Amino acid sequence: MKLKLIALLSFVILILAACSSAQNGKMSGMDHENMNNVGESKNNGEETQMDSLKTTNFETLTGNEFTIVAKEAIHQLNNKVSVKAWTFNGSVPGSQIRVKEGEKVKITLKNELPDPVSIHWHGIPVPNEMDGIPGVTQNAVQPGESFTYEFIAANPGTYMYHTHQDGVNQLDKGLYGSFLVEPKEKTYDRDFTLMLDEWMSNPKEADSSMNGMNHGNMSGMDHSNMGGMDSNKSSDPKESSNDSGMDSESMRHSMNNYDIFTINGKSGDLVEPLKVKEGEKIRIRLANIGFMSHKIHLHGHKFKVVAVDGQELNEPQELKDQLISIAPGERYDIEFTADNPGEWYLECHGDMEGTDGMKAKIQYEGNTESKDQSDQDKNLPEFTFTNYGGTKNGEFKLDQKYDVEYTMDLNTMMDGKNMVYTINGKTFPDTEKINVKKGDLVKVKLVNNSMMDDHPMHLHGHFFQVLSKNGKPVKGSPIIKDTINLKPGDEYVVAFKADNPGNWLFHCHDLHHASAGMVTMVKYDGYRPNFTPDPNANNKPE
The missing domain is CATH 2.60.40.420 (Cupredoxins -  blue copper proteins)
Structure with missing residues (x-):
């Protein structure tokens, strides 16, 4: 009798274990919140x-x-x-x-x-x-x-x-x-577009390292009425360097979990080569869709930076062995003449784990022999647009009269236990808006007071002209952009004409920062959105 009872209990336990395993399998297949490393061993089904x-x-x-x-x-x-x-x-x-x-x-x-x-x-x-x-x-x-x-x-x-x-x-x-x-x-015979990005091979592990950042600042908000952007919520984060006794390293969120760098979605040997013919004028469009800056080096050729953020530069000069540092949201177009047959690297410089995978090869048709070697660890000068190209008058000047002037103090702070990213001490949606009328000339001074973080600031709906960096006027070609990267301590002055009515975001394109508060808006007086906000749409703008 005892043996029968033991056998019956064993059978029940086995059934329950099987049901539990099946249920867990169904649940794991429904994880849409995180990218999962799929793994290499799979059964036939x-x-x-x-x-x-x-x-x-x-x-x-x-x-x-x-x-x-x-x-x-x-x-x-x-x-x-x-x-x-x-x-x-x-x-x-x-x-x-x-x-x-x-x-x-x-x-x-x-x-x-x-x-x-x-x-x-x-x-x-x-x-x-x-x-x-x-x-x-x-x-x-x-x-x-x-x-x-x-x-x-x-x-x-x-x-x-x-x-x-x-x-x-x-x-x-x-x-x-x-x-x-x-x-x-x-101006070119052939062009290639390279989209730069970073991925995590283990995103679940990365979630724990990001827990100190207040990504819920945006996702927890009711965005159903953002068109009007009225909010009674009050935010007054305290600057952690003054109030929390944290050191500078604690004030920067870690990007080390992004361990795979990609060109057009591929890394390492899977990156497609760029095939060219001798004598052709080649344009390479470098577009950074990721959350980190990447320093790109073209081997074996002189080149020109012909456009930034899609806007052509005036009389660009030839460069050689300079790094093009491309921040999140930025685009740089370079052109070169294919006059050095063989196989040459176009690669990212740096020392992060993913750096080695961000390489493409330029291959000449009929001649792929080359002794070119990677030099990703080499320190090379970085290109700067602040004194590049032929002099030409732009639309705006530093000392002209403006209808609206706005200072944007960018900072990293602590709000309780959460790290937040602020504009003038506030997080979105409580940031002070840039209120304009159609036709206004607008000047914005951006200052990065974060100790460790870059802030690539992106304006929607408009281009702006870059007038100065760190107090020095921009010389050479006028620089027209929609995204400007500020390293710690940087100050830029930019100007634009309010010629596109609406409610437009002006935010950091490291979206970890945007989702934790670093967003404001350019708001046109009298503009009303022509859609009805749906409180059930789960609107999350960052």
Whole structure:
């Protein structure tokens, strides 16, 4: 009798264990909050399922009407690591969109993801209702739904598109692509677009190291009424260096968990070579969609920096063996003549774990022999735009009269136990807005008072002219940008004309900082959004 009872109990325990294991398996497959390292060993059933969901190489879309589908897929980063990615059109980066200068474009976003999404047209001055900011210009596009964006691509140059819904997480998963507006007259024979990014091979482990940052500052807010941007919430974070006794290293969030650096979604041996022909004029468009700056070195050739943030420079001069430091949100176009046959590196310099994987090879057709070696650890001079190119009068001057002047004090502080990133001592949405009228001339002084953090500040809907850095006027070519990177202690003065009515974000493009408060807005007097905020849309603009 006892033996029968023991056997019965053993059978019940086995059944319960099997049910528990099956339930845990179902739950682990539903983790949409973190990219998971998929691993290399899969049984036949899993492999068949994953093969059908794998990313493809990104395609180039031309014309003026496009469909972009947001969907999940398994993406291979290097020879060892694959991740569960969120994609536009099944690739990382998403499809490259190429249009002609002055063309009216129509782009429909279809959402096949489990969470809401949007598309922001980074650097492109679009009508405010097309800017893609959930809770500010539209409601986030819900799973199974669509949204159509329409605008005129008036300004030739190198741009990007990316989600602006919960961007600090969704960009990390791969929701981005390049957007090129081709000029009426080209200066090059062949061009390549390289999107720079960082990934984590173990994102769950990284979550614990980010716990000290108040990412909930944005996600915990009710963004259903952000179009009006009225808030009764009060924020008064205290500067930790003065009030908490923390040292400078404690005041910087760690990026060490980003251990895989990618070019167009691939790292190491999987990066596609750039194939050129001797005698061609080559343009390389470098676009940083990640959260870290990258210093890029072109081997074996003299080159010119011909555009920054899509805007052409006046009479650029030849450079050699200088690093192009590209901050989050920035774009740099370089041109060179393919006059040195062989195989040459275009590589990132630095000493982080992921640096070695951010390399592309320039291969001459018919001649790939080269003795070129990586020199990623070598200290080389960095390019600066503050005294580069031929002198030409810009639209703005430092000493002219402006209708609106605003000082932006950027800092890292502590709000209780959370690290926050502030503008003039406040976090979004309590930051003081830049209130303008259409036609106003606006001057903004940006100062980075953070001890350790860079702040690449990005303005939506407008270009600005960079007038000075650290008190010294910019010389040479006028510098027109939409993103400016401030290292600790830096001060820049920029100016723009308020010529595009709406509510426009001005924020740090390290989205860890934006999601923890470093956001303000340019608000036009009398402007009212033409959408109805939906409190159930789960709008998260950063």
